[in-house]
Amino acid sequence: MYLIGIDVGGTFTDLVSVDEAGRVVIAKSPSTPEDPSIGVVEGLARLAEALGITREALLAETGRIVHGTTVATNALLQRRGPKTALLTTEGHRDVLEMREGLKWDRYNLRLARPDPLVPRELRLGITERLRADGGVEIPLDEASVDRAIRRLKRARVEAVAIAFLHSYLDDRHERQVAARVREALPEVYVSISAEIFPRIKEFERVSTTVVNAYAGPTLEGYLQRLGARLAEHGYRAPILIIQSHGGVVPLEEAIRVAAGAVLSGPAGGVAGAKASAGLLGHGDLIPFDMGGTSTDISLIVDGEPTLAADRGIAGERIALPSLDIVTLGAGGGSIASVDVGGVLQVGPASAGADPGPACYGQGGDAATVTDANLVLGYLDPGNFLGGRVRLDDAAATAALTRLGAALDLDAVQAAAGVHRVVNTKMAEGIRLAAVRRGVDPRRFALLAFGGAAGLHGTDLARQLDITRVVVPRAASVLSAWGMLASDLRFEVARTHIGDTGRLDAETLRALYGELEANAGTTMRGWHPGEIGFRRSADMRYGEQVFEIDVPLDHVDWAAGDLMDQVARAFHARHEELFTYALPESDVVLVNAKLAAVGHLDTAPSEPEIATGDPTPATSTRRIHLDGALDAPIFALDRLAAGQQIPGPAIVESPTTTVLLRPGDTATVTPLGWLDIQVGD
C-alpha cells in the first residue's frame, strides 16, 4: 500500500510515494498549466516507473492521494477567473473596493489603483437590511432581487458572491437570494458569506466571499477533471486537497471553499516542518525556505504552526485562517545593485529563472546572490543541482567585478558584501516576524530547506543568537512527506459578541456544543476514524479594536468558573503577545471558533541510515570566509549516522549545499539530516 503526495508547482509537478516501510520514491514531471491534471497523470506514470510497476497497479495499491494545487492561486494572480458579480446590501456596494481606506506603499504616490475582482457595475444592491442585534430594519425586497437577476443574466456572469451586512447573525436573506439565483441561473457558481465566513467585519467577509466565487469555478473544473482522470486509471481511494490552514479536506469540500486553497502553496513545507519538530524533539522551529526569488519563513511554536487571519493575495483579503507565512523579497536570484546614493542593495528585483543569475549562462548579466555564492567558492560549478546545471564561474566573476567597480571593491570583496547584505536583510526580516508574533527567536531552531537555505542558515543563526540549525536531507521529500502527515480539518465559527462578565457559562457551552455537533457531523461524513476538536475564541478588551486568537483547549469546560477560566486564558495570551494584561478590564468574546480534526495514519518515517566510521571529505575547495581557506567538501548522502563535521566545511547534496562556519559542528542524525550546533 502506498501514500502519494502530489505538489503542482509552476515548472514541475513533484510526486512522492511512501510505502509501509517508509521508503520514499520521488518523481518529477513538467507541469501543464493549461490543465495541470495532465502533468499529474504523466507524473504518476513516472512514479510508477521508478517503482517498477504500472500506473494502474500503483493507483490500485494507493490508499490516499494528498494534493497541493495552485490553480485557485493562479486564477487570482493572473486574473483568469470567471466574470463574477456581487449581490450586497443596497447602499454598501463599495466595501470591496474601499479596502478599509488603506493604500499600501505610502510614498509611492504614483502607484496605480488595483482593479477589484468585481467591477462596480456588477456590484448590485439588494434592498434589505439587518440591524446589529439581528432585527430586520428593511425586509428583503423581492423586486430588487428580480432586477438583480435580470442584470446577472444580461451580463452573462459565471459566478456570484452574496454578502449582506450582519448576515453572520441571520443568514435568511442571503439564503433566499441564493435560492432565487440558483433557480434562475443554474449554471452559475454561487457563494454566500454566511457559509464561507460567517463572522462580523464586512470587509473581511465580503472580500473572502468574492475570492471564493472568483476562484471557485476554475478550481471546480480542475478538480473534477483530475478526479475523472484518476478514476479512468483505476483510482478509487480518497483524493485529499491541502488547504491554506495546513489541514487537508476531501475534493468536494475543496470545491465548496475554493478560497481555502488560495494560500496553500507553501503549506507542504510548513507541514513538513511540523512533522520535523516531532522528529527532532524541538517544538520551536523557524522553517526557512529560501528559493530563487523569495524566502518563506513561518513559525512552529510548541510543535504547531501558527495561523493568521489577515492574509491576502494580489490586493484581496482572505480572512479564513491560513498558515502564517511571511515572504521576504530575497532569494538566490535576487539582484545586487548600487543605488544612486552609492549604497549596495540586494533585491527585491530578481533575475528569476530566466535569464537567471549570470552564472546560469542564459544571458543574464546582473550579479545575484547565487553568483556571489559561486565567486566565494560556496557552490561547486560542476555539481550544482546534482550536476544538472553547469555554472559559469567566469560570468559570475565578471558580474561581481562590474558591481565591485562601482564600490571600489574586487569581485570577491563585492561577493562577500552581497552575501552579508542579503543575510542582514533576512535576519532582520526573521527578527521582525518573530517580534510581531510575540516570540523571542533565540529559543528557536532554524530549519533550513529550499535550494539556497543551507548556505545562509549558519550566518543568520549567528545574527539572531540562534544556536541550532537543522538541514533535512531533501526538502522536496520534507514537503511531500509533510503533506502526507497532515490531518483532515474542518473549521466552523460563530460571531457571538458578549462581555465575559455577563455571558453565562451555559450559553457558552451551548454555543460550542452546537459548533461541535455541526463540525462533528461533517467530519464523520469524511472520516470513520478518530476525531479531535480544537476550541478557540477571538477576544479583546472592551475598548480595543483588534481581537486576538485565544486557544481554549486547556480550560475545564465542565467547571463552575468556566467564564473566569476563559477570561484568564485571554489575559495570559494577551500578556504573551503584548507584554501586558489588564485584569481589571472588561473582556469581550467576539467569535467562537472550533476545528474538527480527523486524525489520519501518518506516513511511516524514512528508514535510518547506517552508522559506521566517519566518511572522509571527498575533496577540498578554496572558499572565502573573512579570508581565503581550503575547506573540506563532504557528500551529504554518504555520511554515516552520528558522524560529526567541524566547520569550516561544505556539505553538498543534489538539492542543497550547506556552509559550516568556523566554530560550527554538524552532527549527522539517524535520518541523514544535519543537526548543526552554531558557534563554540
Added chain:
Amino acid sequence: MTVDVDPITVSVIQHRLTAIVEEMGEAMLRTSYSQILNSSRDFSTALCTGDGDLVAQAEHIPVHVGAMPWAARSVNEPFGATARPGDVYLMNDPYYGGSHLPDVTAVVPVFAASKLAFWSLNRAHQSDIGGATHGAYNAAATEIWHEGLRIPPLKLYDEGVLREDVLEMLSANVRHPSDFKGDLFAMIGSVHIGERRLQALIAEYGDEVTLAASQAVMDAAERQARAIIATWTDGTYRGEAVLDDDGRGNQDITVRAEVTVSGEELVIDLEASDPETTSFVNSSFANMHSAVAVGVAYMLDPEVPKNDGMLRPVTVKAKEGTVVWASPGAPVTLCTNHCGQEIMEAIIKALAQACPERAMAGWGRRFRIAIKGEDPRSGKAFIWHLFQARPGGGASAGGDGWHGVGEWQAAGGLKFGSLEVAEARYPLFFGRHEFRAGSGGAGRHRGGMGVDLELRLETAAPAVVNTAGDGARHGACGMNGGEDGRPHDYAMRAPGRRRRRLATKEEGVAVAPGTVFEIHSGGGGGWGPATERPAAANERDRREGLLAGRAKE
C-alpha cells in the same frame, strides 16, 4: 570622525538602522493601549544623531518625518551636556520643538564610549491631552492654553529612576490618566528597544565605525535626493494653497511658497504666507518643517531613505507670525492636517512647474466630527470619531486617484473600522456608505471619489458634536491642468427639522436623537487636462456609475 568605512558595512548598518526603527514601531503597536495608536498607527519611531540629525525613521505617518529632528534638538539643547544613561525625556510643546500638543515624544540618549552618540525617539498621538475639549481638537481655542497641557522638554527618568511626582503632574492634567500612562510606558519601552539594539550595533562595529556609517547613510540619501533634483528645470516657481477659513469668519487664508530650483538644491520660501490667525489652523515651527519635508519626499522617489540627508539640499525660509509659523501662545492643534497639508500643496504646485510628471494632484482635506452622547442600550457614555467617509486620493502620472483613501498627510495610511462593529458598539446606523459619484476632479487621470455617508444617531437623549477640519469650500487641487475635486458637503437633518449644514470648525453643537448626518466627503484632484482623457476611461466611469448625476441607477 575620520574613520573610513567600507561600503558593505555602510549597507549592512543602513539595513540594521531601518530594522531597529521598525522593531521599535512593532513594539509600540503591540504594547500601546489606545485605538489611535494600535489601530490607526498615529505614531512614529526614529533615531537621530547626538546633534539631532535624523538617521532613520519608520515610515508610519508621513507628516511626522521632518518633525523628529526638532524634538531631538529641543531635548539636546537643555539636557545634551548632562544626559546620563537611563534618562528618559519627554516633550510636546509646539513652542519648544513640538508639532501640536497631542503628539507627545519620548526621547532617550544612547551612548558610545561614554559619549552621547544618538537619540532614540517615539512620537505618539495621545487620545487626550487635557485642555478645554476632549481629544485636543478645539475649534473654539484662541490660545494654546485652551488646547491642552504643554510639556516643554523635561526629564521623566533620572538615570533609570522614575520621577513619580512629574508623572503624577502629567497624568492629573489629562482626562484618561490610565490610558495616558499605558501609552507612555509603551513609548518608553519602544525607545529603550531602540537604545538596546543601537548599543548592540555599537558593540559589534565599534563607536567610530557606527557613527561614520550613520553619516555615510545620510550622505547616500543626500546624493540620491540631489541626483533627482538635478533633473528638475532650474527657476523660481510660485504655488499657493488656500484654507477655507479660520472658523472665526476670516476666509481664504493663504499659504504661499516660492520655490527656487538651482542645480541640485531647493530653496523653499514661505515668507509671503498670510499672517497667523486666532484659531488652531496655525502651524508650529516644527510642523512647518515637517510639512516641507513631506512635500519634498512626495516629489522624490519612494525608495529615497527618509533621513536628514534627504533634506540637506533643501533650505527653508519662513517668518514667525505667519500662519505657517505661529508666534508663541497661538493655538496650533489642527496643523498636522491643516495648514500642514496646504504647505505641502503650495510646494507641490510650485514644483509642478519644474517637474510636472512628479507632481501628483491634491488629496482630500480632513473634516472630522466627534459625537459625544449616551448609549441607550448600556446607559454608558460614548465618544465616537468619524474615520469613515474618507475623501478621495489625488490622481498622478501613474493613473487615476484612489477612491476614499483619505488625506494627503497620511496618504492612505489610516484605516477606518468596520461599520458592523461600529453599529454593535455605538448607537449608530449606517444607511449608506458608497463612493460619491462625480466628486473626483476631472483630468487625463481622474481624482479618486469621496464617499457618501448617511448616518443615523440612535440615542435616546440629545448628543453633542464637534467638528475640526477644512475643505468645505476648497476642493483638493487639480494638477497640470486637471480640475479640483469637489469639496466636502456635511449636513445633518433632525427629525421634523430642516437640513443644517455643518461647518468645518464647530464646537458643542447639540444633536437631537434620530438625527441623520448626510456626509459627502470631497474627491481628489485630477491630473492633466480632461480633454486628454481616453474615451474608454470615461466609458468605464459611466459604466461604474461614477459620473456626476449618476449616483443612483
